[in-house]
Amino acid sequence: MSKEENYRWLKERAEKEGMVLFGVADFTRYDREHYLSPKEIEGLSYAISMGVRLSKAVLAGIEDGPTLLYSWHYRQANIQLDKTAFLIANLIQERGYRSLPIPASQIVDWRKQVAHLSHKHIARLAGLGWIGRNNLLVTPEYGAQVRLVTVLTDLPLPVADRVLPFGCGDCFSCISACPVSALGERAEDYSFERCFDKLTYFCKKKNLGLYICGICVKACPGRGVKD
Numbered sequence: 001m002s003k004e005e006n007y008r009w010l011k012e013r014a015e016k017e018g019m020v021l022f023g024v025a026d027f028t029r030y031d032r033e034h035y036l037s038p039k040e041i042e043g044l045s046y047a048i049s050m051g052v053r054l055s056k057a058v059l060a061g062i063e064d065g066p067t068l069l070y071s072w073h074y075r076q077a078n079i080q081l082d083k084t085a086f087l088i089a090n091l092i093q094e095r096g097y098r099s100l101p102i103p104a105s106q107i108v109d110w111r112k113q114v115a116h117l118s119h120k121h122i123a124r125l126a127g128l129g130w131i132g133r134n135n136l137l138v139t140p141e142y143g144a145q146v147r148l149v150t151v152l153t154d155l156p157l158p159v160a161d162r163v164l165p166f167g168c169g170d171c172f173s174c175i176s177a178c179p180v181s182a183l184g185e186r187a188e189d190y191s192f193e194r195c196f197d198k199l200t201y202f203c204k205k206k207n208l209g210l211y212i213c214g215i216c217v218k219a220c221p222g223r224g225v226k227d
Contacts, residue, residue: 017084021051023126034117044152049126051146059218081149097155104149119148127160134174134216135190143222177219
């Protein structure tokens with residue numbers, strides 16, 4: 001099969017599993033820190049990025065902090081992402097290629113609150129969106145109201161030929177919504193300490209078992225999809 005045929009085959013399977021975002025990045029261009037061994041990623045030069053959309057109705061219930069319903073919804077989104085990544089990786093392996101599914105939300109360094117790699121930066125390289133003022137991936141279709149997962153592979157695939165330019169424009173909704181003023185004009189202005197302190201507060205106060213908020217996610221709905 002050609003690169004394009006491989007892409008169409010995997011995209012169709014991903015969409016059947018509920019993925020609304022699908023793209024491929026050149027993993028050799030990923031220049032951020034990761035927590036994967038050389039043996040795990042040896043020869044894997046393609047990064048498949050996939051995403052599910054979060055429920056606007058669930059997000060509507062978020063006012064001054066995350067709800068129990070949002071906590072459940074967040075977990076289910078991660079489960080669906082992990083199942084799809086596992087499926088896609090196995091399909092690739094059955095074709096005789098190597099594949100490495102990366103968990104959607106598995107923290108490997110609690111002090112830094114980082115995962116095996118940055119799904120949002122892979123998605124950016126795959127042409128699916130930009131890093132917004134909220135320090136999240138922002139997509140034209142769904143804003144920041146998505147969750148992401150990644151599969152690394154050596155299966156030949158066409159990669160995105162460009163990244164999307166910063167597209168927040170004159171929207172500052174996430175900045176005004178943030179309860180701890182952790183956001184600024186640029187993604188680089190994001191204050192991890194302020195944000196994580198608030199996530200810790202929400203986790204303990206509401207017994208969520210997750211370090212989540214959802215306020216800035218709710219504030220960034222995107223503009224390209226009719227509900």
